[in-house]
Amino acid sequence: MDALSMGLVAAMGALATVAGASEDIESDVGSQSNPNSQVQLAAQVGNPHRIYNKAISGEPPANALWATTAAVVAYTLITKFAMPALFAIAVGASVAALFNGVFSTSAYFGRNASQRRFNQWIYLDIVRYTTPSIMAHAWITAFCITCIAYIQTQILMPHHPFPMPVIAMIWGIAVGAIGSSVGDIHYGGEREFQWRIFGQGLNTMLSGQIVRKAEAGLRNSIDNAWFCAKLGGPFTGLAFGLVVFLDSWRTTVFDPVTQSGLAIGMGLFFVILMNLYNYYVETSVRRKYGPYPGYKGDIPA
């Protein structure tokens, strides 16, 4: 362990936190999150809306595509054209954002056009001012993940043996999986359905009954981003940051050549700690909130 390596691991954790946050907000603005089925369903049950709808693939493969595109472009510029790394990564992220723009607009037009029979309109103003926001968030995600891949393969000791684009692809899949698992609960459970009783999940009866009115006027996807940036995005960033930081920290503090046992043991310690912590959260929440008032079964709480 040396000071530079620890600084690099800290930087990777910070970059991952930003990448996770921007990934979740990107998917919330574009409604590529899990509750997208409700956005699609809403028009069919009689609620046409102004929410962006671009879920034509899951978040993990989509983010893997953007991160890998950025990494491939950056890697080419660095190795073949001797461009400075930071500049090359920025160019790579810009190319990835362009890919994202094509993906977003074609998905929006395709999905909403297919719902014409349910009176769902295509809103050109939504495309015009929401798409740049989606692209900007994708740029941040691609930039941060490519930076992490660059640090892991070029600077951090020992260098990671995988090439930069493969690492970017793996982290892209991971950030998508985390954004989909963590951030979507805040978007779906908190933002799309707000008239359910606090403490309840979404009743099946409410499927498709998404909230369509915003604080001022009709709800659109920018309102979703405004809300999700407060908790869902940062928590996603926290989860991805924890993954990148804890996983790199244990092999940086303990030399993998001579202290591999300690590095693995430290990882196991983190895992046991998180299991115990989840048990604590479950117990404390059960104690604080209690059983549902309307419960009629014969099993005691």
Place this chain on the structure above:
Amino acid sequence: MNFDALTIVYILEIIVGGLLVGVGVHFVPVGGAPAAMAQATGVGTGTVQLAAGSGLTGLLAAGLMMSVTDNIWPILASGAVGAMIMIDATMMVGGWIYAYAVGAPFASAKVNYDPITGYSQPPYVAPGTVGQGIPTVSFVSGTIGGFMGGLGGALIYYPLMMINHNPSLSALFAIGIFLVNAVLASWNIQGTIEGFHDPKFKRWTKAFRSCLVATLILALVAVTITGGA
């Protein structure tokens, strides 16, 4: 290339790795879109996505370990631990949102009592849903799933790397074999599963057989292609 006894051992290792991935996916508590709206127990994403996310994080850890040592045990352990860290961090932070943002206690609708803590479940299942959050049994099950996924990924990567000594080629083949097994297992699960206490878990033998056939073919192809170059 020579098809000697060592090659057969490598093929067997890849097959065992693939089977570990296929069975491990059944342990991961996944609720898909309903879970993202606190309508079902588990993590709010798809089976393949979460399994791939955790298993491939494990592959990164295993790859790093393999660049400094040839000893198989630290490589496998590192892969398994990396995957467990990923899946646990995801479930833990997701649990915070269920607990403190949506405000729902964790509950499973598939069992009356949590097999690990003994807590009663039905009184805490919100009306009109099939549970929400990640109760202890699902969390532990997810950790086991991450362990098996990471171990499987590392066990696929190790023999490929021993044959061709090319990390990028081996990593890409490992990712491919990993995803095939994860997708096969997901077809078996059909959407959502809560962990090893879920009745659907009993179907794992079907996935085991399919993964065995698929990985056998993939192992032969992978060993031949990557070794013949």
